[in-house]
Amino acid sequence: MHAGLNHYLTVSVLLFCLGFLGVITRRNLVVIYMGLELMLNAANLALVAFSRFNANLNGQVMVFFTITVAAAEVAVGLALIVALYRKRGTAHVEDLATLKL
């Protein structure tokens, strides 16, 4: 079958759901962050596919911005995780159940 927009969107949805599954089930903050990255990448794939099959370049610009924002987000998030680890000595969400530091 010819690989069209629907095929790419299906791959994107499945990848998004894999990332979501990781966010729900894993208990390690760093691995949860990796699940978030997967979800962002899935959205990027959908945008690039739409951009290609609608002959519209705006989608690719959007993905460019998303990648940059994701890089900034990863830097800040990992710095937060490191600060939290220094304070509490753990990076498991089950040990981080209180609001107070």
Next chain:
Amino acid sequence: MPEFTDLLFYGLAALTLGFGFLTVANPFSRNPVTNAMFLVLTIISMAGLFVLLHAFFLAAIQVLVYAGAVMVLFLFVIMLLDLPEENRRQIKTLTLGLGTIAVAAIAGIFIKAISHAAPLAASDRWLDGETKPLGKILFETYLLPFEILSLLLLVAMVGVILLSKKDLK
């Protein structure tokens, strides 16, 4: 008779999904370093999908920024935190079951929506992702968001330096 690019699409899609699965739920290893390595492989096979979609510049950016910079950051933090202790912790079966059901429901809704959508009319004016028009639109139409983005990166950098100081005051 499927074309060569279609075969390439199916191969790369299978690789992306397989590596993605191994990123979030590796049955053989619970070491975060293994997860990070499979995330690198996922991102690289996704760059292959971008090439198939003729988004050559984005494929290069994907490899350089994600597989390069972001993953090095991840690995640094994993090494810094020394996190191999997840071995002794089991994921609860209830969590796994309920999570899988919820996610499968979401996937079902999405895929049903996609398969019911009207198929795009086959046209020959698909986007041929040359980099020159992308740069043109980026520095003309999207000049202001681009500049704001540089400000965002500066803020993130200052914030990270502030956050990683020893005593948060």
